Amino acid sequence: EVKCASMADAFIDESWLSATSEGDYFLAVASVFTTHRRGLQLAARRIKRAPKLKAHSELKASVTPPELIKKFLRMLADDPALLITGAIWRGKREQIEDHESLYQQVVGRCAWQVVKEHPRLDLFIDKRYTNSDQQRDLEGAIREAIATVPGNIVRVFQEDSRVVTELAAPDFVGWALLQHYGKGNDEFYRLIRSKVDQFDDLSK
Numbered sequence: 001e002v003k004c005a006s007m008a009d010a011f012i013d014e015s016w017l018s019a020t021s022e023g024d025y026f027l028a029v030a031s032v033f034t035t036h037r038r039g040l041q042l043a044a045r046r047i048k049r050a051p052k053l054k055a056h057s058e059l060k061a062s063v064t065p066p067e068l069i070k071k072f073l074r075m076l077a078d079d080p081a082l083l084i085t086g087a088i089w090r091g092k093r094e095q096i097e098d099h100e101s102l103y104q105q106v107v108g109r110c111a112w113q114v115v116k117e118h119p120r121l122d123l124f125i126d127k128r129y130t131n132s133d134q135q136r137d138l139e140g141a142i143r144e145a146i147a148t149v150p151g152n153i154v155r156v157f158q159e160d161s162r163v164v165t166e167l168a169a170p171d172f173v174g175w176a177l178l179q180h181y182g183k184g185n186d187e188f189y190r191l192i193r194s195k196v197d198q199f200d201d202l203s204k
Contacts, residue, residue: 026178030173031111032076046075
């Protein structure tokens with residue numbers, strides 16, 4: 001586990017919806033900010049212990065039964081140390097010139113949302129890239145996005161969610177965003193709506 005010296009932490013992950021019935025593509029990126037990351041660790045551990053998830057090495061909403069997703073989201077909603085920000089992009093497949101550039105843009109926006117309110121923090125992102133050049137590009141996009149925040153002191157970590165279990169939180173939140181905005185299903189997002197501090201729609 002990465003040791004943190006800052007007063008707060010934020011965890012970021014993305015969720016994709018490849019196409020809706022209207023042919024729209026969705027990318028949702030969620031950030032879960034906390035001043036007490038131990039609460040996220042304990043919540044993720046409780047869900048991961050469920051017998052239905054024993055076959056999976058990491059905690060992901062896409063393989064979690066709905067009743068456990070709701071249980072986890074309720075735990076997030078009840079955590080007084082936690083705030084959620086998010087950003088979503090929706091559009092047609094032909095509008096996506098480069099998936100990685102789009103991903104970095106939306107992650108950068110989500111990072112800016114949390115850093116402008118909390119300029120001293122450790123930022124954890126679910127590790128998407130193994131290539132060092134791509135890792136540098138992603139961190140560069142984040143640094144560029146938060147450059148307008150004066151005096152920010154931010155450390156960026158790209159980590160495996162099997163190690164940094166708190167990354168399950170933004171995965172579940174992003175999944176709930178996709179259910180709400182992509183599929184019109186509000187039963188998950190409404191559980192955490194009260195914790196959403198800022199949400200941006202970056203659609204063209």
